Amino acid sequence: xxxxxxxxxxxxxxxxxxxxxxxxxxxxxxxxxxxxxxxxxxxxxxxxxxxxxxxxxxxxxxxxxxxxxxxxxxxxxxxxxxxxxxxxxxxxxxxxxxxxxxxxxxxxxxxxxxxxxxxxxxxxxxxxxxxxxxxxxxxxxxxxxxxxxxxxxxxxxxxxxxxxxxxxxxxxxxxxxxxxxxxxxxxxxxxxxxxxxxxxxxxxxxxxxxxxxxxxxxxxxxxxxxxxxxxxxxxxxxxxxxxxxxxxxxxxxxxxxxxxxxxxxxxxxxxxxxxxxxxxxxxxxxxxxxxxxxxxxxxxxxxxxxxxxxxxxxxxxxxxxxxxxxxxxxxxxxxxxxxxxxxxxxxxxxxxxxxxxxxx
Amino acid sequence: xxxxxxxxxxxxxxxxxxxxxxxxxxxxxxxxxxxxxxxxxxxxxxxxxxxxxxxxxxxxxxxxxxxxxxxxxxxxxxxxxxxxxxxxxxxxxxxxxxxxxxxxxxxxxxxxxxxxxxxxxxxxxxxxxxxxxxxxxxxxxxxxxxxxxxxxxxxxxxxxxxxxxxxxxxxxxxxxxxxxxxxxxxxxxxxxxxxxxxxxxxxxxxxxxxxxxxxxxxxxxxxxxxxxxxxxxxxxxxxxxxxxxxxxxxxxxxxxxxxxxxxxxxxxxxxxxxxxxxxxxxxxxxxxxxxxxxxxxxxxxxxxxxxxxxxxxxxxxxxxxxxxxxxxxxxxxxxxxxxxxxxxxxxxxxxxxxxxxxxx
Numbered sequence: 001x002x003x004x005x006x007x008x009x010x011x012x013x014x015x016x017x018x019x020x021x022x023x024x025x026x027x028x029x030x031x032x033x034x035x036x037x038x039x040x041x042x043x044x045x046x047x048x049x050x051x052x053x054x055x056x057x058x059x060x061x062x063x064x065x066x067x068x069x070x071x072x073x074x075x076x077x078x079x080x081x082x083x084x085x086x087x088x089x090x091x092x093x094x095x096x097x098x099x100x101x102x103x104x105x106x107x108x109x110x111x112x113x114x115x116x117x118x119x120x121x122x123x124x125x126x127x128x129x130x131x132x133x134x135x136x137x138x139x140x141x142x143x144x145x146x147x148x149x150x151x152x153x154x155x156x157x158x159x160x161x162x163x164x165x166x167x168x169x170x171x172x173x174x175x176x177x178x179x180x181x182x183x184x185x186x187x188x189x190x191x192x193x194x195x196x197x198x199x200x201x202x203x204x205x206x207x208x209x210x211x212x213x214x215x216x217x218x219x220x221x222x223x224x225x226x227x228x229x230x231x232x233x234x235x236x237x238x239x240x241x242x243x244x245x246x247x248x249x250x251x252x253x254x255x256x257x258x259x260x261x262x263x264x265x266x267x268x269x270x271x272x273x274x275x276x277x278x279x280x281x282x283x284x285x286x287x288x289x290x291x292x293x294x295x296x297x298x299x300x301x302x303x304x305x306x307x308x309x310x311x312x313x314x315x316x317x318x319x320x321x322x323x324x325x326x327x328x329x330x331x332x333x334x335x336x337x338x339x340x341x342x343x344x345x346x347x348x349x350x351x352x353x354x355x356x357x358x359x360x
Numbered sequence: 361x362x363x364x365x366x367x368x369x370x371x372x373x374x375x376x377x378x379x380x381x382x383x384x385x386x387x388x389x390x391x392x393x394x395x396x397x398x399x400x401x402x403x404x405x406x407x408x409x410x411x412x413x414x415x416x417x418x419x420x421x422x423x424x425x426x427x428x429x430x431x432x433x434x435x436x437x438x439x440x441x442x443x444x445x446x447x448x449x450x451x452x453x454x455x456x457x458x459x460x461x462x463x464x465x466x467x468x469x470x471x472x473x474x475x476x477x478x479x480x481x482x483x484x485x486x487x488x489x490x491x492x493x494x495x496x497x498x499x500x501x502x503x504x505x506x507x508x509x510x511x512x513x514x515x516x517x518x519x520x521x522x523x524x525x526x527x528x529x530x531x532x533x534x535x536x537x538x539x540x541x542x543x544x545x546x547x548x549x550x551x552x553x554x555x556x557x558x559x560x561x562x563x564x565x566x567x568x569x570x571x572x573x574x575x576x577x578x579x580x581x582x583x584x585x586x587x588x589x590x591x592x593x594x595x596x597x598x599x600x601x602x603x604x605x606x607x608x609x610x611x612x613x614x615x616x617x618x619x620x621x622x623x624x625x626x627x628x629x630x631x632x633x634x635x636x637x638x639x640x641x642x643x644x645x646x647x648x649x650x651x652x653x654x655x656x657x658x659x660x661x662x663x664x665x666x667x668x669x670x671x672x673x674x675x676x677x678x679x680x681x682x683x684x685x686x687x688x689x690x691x692x693x694x695x696x697x698x699x700x701x702x703x704x705x706x707x708x709x710x711x712x713x714x715x716x717x718x719x720x
Binding site (some may be wrong): 169172173175177181187228230232243246248253254256259260265266274275276277278279296298304354355356 | 433590628716
């Protein structure tokens with residue numbers, strides 16, 4: 001991968017292995033019909049040639065049917081109906097977009113029915129439950145992918161390819177951040193599940209800090225061995241979970257990472273890898289509504305490459321469908337997701353103890 | 361300070377209080393004639409209307425005289441001559457640009473002679489010696505300034521004014537980095553003093569990590585209360601001092617900082633303050649040979665302001681001269697510099713102990 005290729009074909013689906021003309025689309029039961037599902041996931045599934053939403057699952061039958069009526073989905077059912085096996089012949093896989101602490105139960109039911117699982121990140125509210133989720137999918141013989149949409153974001157993939165190809169020399173450091181004003185700009189509801197430790201498991205770290213964390217791992221193709229961090233909050237609504245988190249990572253080979261995430265800072269996102277020979281920076285990086293820029297420096301030169309915007313959720317769904325219909329492995333699988341769960345829990349432990357914590 | 365004003369008059373010397381037509385220039389004895397002095401400091405002094413280099417001091421009389429012959433300086437003397445009081449009527453102040461561990465002895469002599477002191481950063485090889493340096497200047501009744509040239513770098517000053525004026529809302533986080541390839545690109549000598557712990561006191565942290573550290577303090581107008589960090593090296597030449605350092609800071613009010621410095625990474629430098637309402641980023645930030653860019657975001661908007669390049673060393677010298685000839689206080693004084701010394705030593709202690717270390 002060189003910069004000319006990136007400029008010429010920045011959004012190439014280098015990961016695609018199957019042809020939508022020759023495989024059946026993957027039929028999804030979509031579980032959890034919050035704003036992200038309605039605004040992002042369902043439109044992406046509607047646009048996809050490799051996927052379709054056939055069953056919509058919500059807490060309320062009326063809501064499920066109402067949302068289904070606005071899509072091509074044939075079934076709108078309740079969570080209870082889903083567990084009871086309603087419409088189970090109408091889907092091949094589930095997309096789980098419920099509050100974090102409910103991921104496990106839907107994955108267990110899906111796996112028991114032999115349905116593949118695409119589970120939103122973080123996998124669950126804690127590592128133990130995430131491990132149960134992995135085990136349930138293994139026991140059911142179904143594929144499990146965790147919804148890290150940066151793995152199919154073209155700007156991030158191009159950055160990763162440049163780094164793997166030696167563009168920055170030996171990586172030395174990675175810096176990433178993601179912030180937004182959750183209460184003031186995104187969702188003012190102080191009772192939203194993201195603020196409930198029992199449902200969310202964590203705050204800014206679990207919700208958005210996982211982006212720089214996971215993308216750092218993806219760009220370096222390495223997992224952290226130790227972390228430390230600090231958490232804080234200013235709004236009373238964040239009494240139960242972190243509003244802001246700052247954490248530092250140590251990767252093998254003395255590569256260090258520094259990350260920041262906040263639900264009370266101006267919307268911003270970036271990730272930068274600095275190496276012995278150059279730097280690669282994606283900024284803006286993580287929010288879906290912004291065009292991506294890839295900022296490169298090497299030798300005496302600097303360049304900014306503007307990439308077209310893709311529908312990140314469609315890329316993610318299509319990647320999962322490609323892996324189900326083809327034979328290539330899923331990279332962000334359950335074991336991959338477990339590393340983030342352990343790392344995030346270690347950040348919280350470090351924040352409690354003022355120490356660096358090793359990641360087993 | 362608003363963005364229109366910055367665009368219109370980005371490099372205004374808002375700090376200047378005296379008129380070069382009405383005050384005598386400050387006459388400097390320049391101590392230490394390494395490449396930085398010859399390439400940066402002496403040309404800046406030659407261009408200045410408020411300063412002049414009248415005495416050059418080196419380990420070798422021949423070198424001192426040879427360098428002096430290429431400037432307007434009347435005297436080229438040895439370190440021993442300086443301590444003996446040679447040419448002491450020919451200068452009002454000293455600029456100390458020797459290896460770190462020699463700062464104290466020249467400051468002591470200068471203070472005993474009643475000469476003001478502009479001392480390069482870091483102040484000394486350790487905090488105890490830096491405290492002695494402060495005490496010597498106080499005892500001699502002379503002014504002491506530490507050479508933090510970012511305090512008079514226009515891009516950094518404009519960023520600071522924006523932040524002080526509420527442009528980013530409440531600051532939440534600061535990120536800074538500085539890196540270069542010391543051995544491969546700057547100075548290949550494995551015996552250079554920067555690699556000698558007795559002369560330097562520290563490696564990448566003392567030499568360049570002090571830029572993001574001090575600039576973070578300057579931009580936030582706050583001092584850290586706790587730090588942690590990691591150090592590492594790959595080249596054997598860095599067996600005695602850190603080649604790479606990663607550190608995290610906690611400021612009052614739960615503002616967190618993340619910094620990185622390396623003598624073995626591609627030349628890069630930046631500093632970013634993220635707040636509740638916006639972000640301000642200077643990138644490139646610290647190296648003298650690059651034009652500055654101020655990257656701003658607030659609300660839905662983003663802007664990049666390009667600033668003219670100034671002679672940073674001339675700005676620093678002129679600020680010092682302005683403070684000596686006028687009555688305004690010096691901001692980067694000895695007590696200001698001591699905070700960096702204590703902070704950097706705490707980073708090393710944290711790296712040894714895997715802990716966060718409070719800064720007394």
